[in-house]
Amino acid sequence: MIPVVFALVLVFVVTMVMPVVLFHLLGMGVIKRGRVSSWVCLTFDDGPDPRFTPVFLDVLGEYGARATFFCLGEKVLRYPDLARRICEEGHEIGLHGFDHRHPWADPPWRVVRGISISISAVQRIAGQEPRLYRPPWGFWSLWNWFATQGLHRVLWSLPGKDWLRNATPESIVEHIAKSLKPGDVILLHDGGRYSGITVESLPGLLETFKERGLRTVTVSEMIAATDRVGTFNA
């Protein structure tokens, strides 16, 4: 009995705990920020969502800003027009898994299949080759790490905290303005129950970037430019 328990604990540590420590906490092989002094990245997770994503796109369009949408494969399939619109308007789609189940909650084959279906959905529907992956809640396992070989694994350097119960558009702008540094990858959401608040913060955020001379670019643009100038996450 004891060897079985020991073996199960060992498997759990190697396949679940170690990836979180190495990739999430220590940031090994994961991009959290770029190094271009006049650029920042806005990233929006959990969409596309017909209630909010169109408004995000309208506001970004007014400011001529580009962003990265970490979409769920299941929602790309459900709202193909939105996924297409994201790409047509010059933004980037990154993958955020298939249906936002916790990466530890699914068997390996389901995680791998979900990521593969999501990649094909973005290729087929939006006509864009996905280059980025951010796991739900930023949680890694051995399975989502292996299933995303060939993609850039991206987390964030500045969480917008739009998910907090007492978040307001003003609190989001204030928090980000206080902590903002050039090269930041900012985490926000266009597909959460609170995303109506997030989108109201968007004009204030874009004005803040403008005042500081920061241009918003997609994560792939930041990666390509950072590759030329030096190390990530510095």
Ligand SMILES: [Zn+2]
């Ligand atoms: Zn998410």
